[in-house]
Amino acid sequence: MLAPPPYFPSNQSDLLEYTRRFAEESPLPVLLYNMPSHSKTEFDVATVRRLMHEVPNIVGIKDSSGKMPYFQQLVELAGEREGFSVLMGPEELLAASVLMGGHGGVCGGANLVPSLYCELYEAALTEDLRVLHKLQHRVQRLSAKLYTVGDPPNAYLTGLKAALQLTGLCSGRLAEPLFALSEERQRIIAQHLRDLGIELASTAAS
Numbered sequence: 001m002l003a004p005p006p007y008f009p010s011n012q013s014d015l016l017e018y019t020r021r022f023a024e025e026s027p028l029p030v031l032l033y034n035m036p037s038h039s040k041t042e043f044d045v046a047t048v049r050r051l052m053h054e055v056p057n058i059v060g061i062k063d064s065s066g067k068m069p070y071f072q073q074l075v076e077l078a079g080e081r082e083g084f085s086v087l088m089g090p091e092e093l094l095a096a097s098v099l100m101g102g103h104g105g106v107c108g109g110a111n112l113v114p115s116l117y118c119e120l121y122e123a124a125l126t127e128d129l130r131v132l133h134k135l136q137h138r139v140q141r142l143s144a145k146l147y148t149v150g151d152p153p154n155a156y157l158t159g160l161k162a163a164l165q166l167t168g169l170c171s172g173r174l175a176e177p178l179f180a181l182s183e184e185r186q187r188i189i190a191q192h193l194r195d196l197g198i199e200l201a202s203t204a205a206s
Contacts (some may be wrong), residue, residue, distance in 0.1 A: 004041040007130075013081075016047050032048065033064070034061060035065070036061045045073045057089070071102065087103060088102055093105075095121075098124035112163050120132065146162075159181070160179050161173075161174055161180065162189045167201055
């Protein structure tokens, strides 16, 4: 997964050349990562189109901008090349993106409750709106319970990592300069997990 370089803002010409060179030298397929809140620079639709047609090793794009008109343009663009995937970043928008023709998502919460996001995807794919609304409510509730306990702008990540540790799936340690939630806040996450019906590991905070 390749995002625009995060330090200096890039113009689209430089971004195009940087991405092309990276993808041509990569031994693995490349997924573009559009996250302007972190990288300062967005992949313009015209840039994505050129990369899609000119660099076979680029196989899709994950969009975390949260801008649905932009996402819709990407979906329409994907029709120009078979097998080019357009994926949603924010999990709260997964269902809407699939209904718009998107191909799925890269959802942080799926590390914790994969079945929930698989079921939501299937409900959107089959346009089962009754089931979709019910599952969307569960996703929104999980987000509200777990992603707001820490301090912004990293509360989503610290909350998720705490939840993963409390359920025994992995360590809650983050790469510096980010740090795990305090024990007090971990206890809040633990209670929220219980409220959500998610089982804690036997060693979890009480």
